[in-house]
Amino acid sequence: MRNFWIGLGVGVGLGLLFAPSSGSELRGNISGKASDLADSAREKFENTRNKITGTFSSAKTAYAQATGTETR
Numbered sequence: 001m002r003n004f005w006i007g008l009g010v011g012v013g014l015g016l017l018f019a020p021s022s023g024s025e026l027r028g029n030i031s032g033k034a035s036d037l038a039d040s041a042r043e044k045f046e047n048t049r050n051k052i053t054g055t056f057s058s059a060k061t062a063y064a065q066a067t068g069t070e071t072r
Helices: 002-018 023-067
Strands: none
Touching (some): 002 023
């Protein structure tokens, strides 16, 4: 997975260097791509956190049912 991200970064960097666009367009493109990447990372983080929270909650409920105790 690490090699994928390195390759992606190199590919994006080369694409930006050889892209036929002005400086302001290039800065706008970089800003947009960075924003998209941040949104994607934030979404993945939220999804992972929700999965972990759900799994923890399910395990807590199963434990409470198995031991006959209350959950908080």
